[in-house]
Amino acid sequence: MKETLVHKWLKYTENQESPSHYHLWCALFTIAAILERRVYIDRAFYTLYPNLYIVLVGPSAKTRKSTAIGIVEKFIRASLEEPAVISQKITTQALILALKERGKVADCAAGIVLASELDVFLRGDDELIRDLTQLYDCPDPFEARTIGRGKDTCPKACLNILGGTTPDWMSVPISALGGGLFGRIIFVYQDSVERRIAFPFISKEAKVLKEEIIERLKKISVLEGEFTFSSEGRTWFTDWYEEVLVLEGDGEITGYLGRKHDSLLKVSMGLSVAESDSLVLDTHHLETSLNLLNENEKKMGEVLQLAQTTISGRNISKVQRAISKETEITHSTLLTRLSYCMNSEEIKGLIEHLKESNEIEESVVEGKKVYRKKD
Secondary structure, three states: OOOOHHHHHHHHOOOOOOOHHHHHHHHHHHHHHHHOOOEEEEOOOOEEOOOOEEEEEOOOOOOOHHHHHHHHHHHHHHHOOOOEEEOOOOOHHHHHHHHHHHHHHOOOEEEEEEEOOHHHHHOOOHHHHHHHHHHOOOOOOEEEEEOOOEEEEEOOEEEEEEEEEOHHHHHHHHHHHOOOOHHHOEEEEOOOOOOOOOOOOOOHHHHHHHHHHHHHHHHHOOOOEEOEEOHHHHHHHHHHHHHHOOOOOOOOHHHHHHOHHHHHHHHHHHHHHHHOOOOEEOHHHHHHHHHHHHHHHHHHHHHHHHHHHHHHHHHHHHHHHHHHOOOOEEHHHHHHHHOOOOOHHHHHHHHHHHHHOOOEEEEEEOOEEEEEEOO
8 A cells, every 4th residue: 555644643652651543533634734725615505615723622631632733833834834823822813814824824813722621722702713613614704793892704715623621521512512513524533642651752764754754744735626536446335334424323423423524524535635635535545534534433432431420520529528527417408518510319319329339318307308418
């Protein structure tokens, strides 16, 4: 098999601790960011561009998410002229301005969000979340309503997002994002590093690979045109889409599955240009893309379960602490003290858990339920 840009990226990062699966998706993200919206697939009723929203998920300070994202930024800055790289918390107004500035030096208004702490980037900004959701489709023009400025318009918009977060944060945006922004994100979960390297280094071979990667990215940056399918690729995609693809799932993953066919094609475009300038999607591009997405989905269920378990564990601790602070506490007082973070039904369920695990005891004093820590 021909050595592609992705293979070279993985070899280049061999002496760095971040999981290789992170690096693989970082390579695909970089290709998408470099391509912007100059290449596309005609889907008859809409145009599909190769931009990606990818989030690396892993325990804090354990899987080196920030380092993997930092490597991406260096390659992007070495390959594009004045890229609109956004790495700090930003308002909708500032985002539109950054896209417009990029549009002055490039064919389109393309922005690249690199947020090693995605929770900080998104925290408490419903307007930004709404606009990021709309920008996923690379609208032309992108229209946003901003406070104080009314409607603002940005032609030929395009956005790629690479973020990092921890499993426990995942439960916070899920209810807010639903099938919107959440359904457009490819989550890449890893819980440990594959290797520990006390003194990381860049070998002579890696230095050569770095220059080859930059050279290829620069060539990719001038590619433009419509992707086509080989006859075998068209047959494969038709069979998979019409006979195999499942569009519905449980809970939050439904929105993601509903867009899986587009995600598969987006990733396939990146795999194709990593290999050649042909702008042809062949069977092996599509199969590899599907395998990568399927692998992530196995982990996605695991990370969502872990997120919910983490939050549940925290809530149990809150109930325990509230009860332990007093010799005894009434049910109504406990509800009042914890109302900022839980509703009454959630608290009742956690109380039953603590009673069954023999950690607290319940009694009735003057007609009121009272709880105390069990000795």
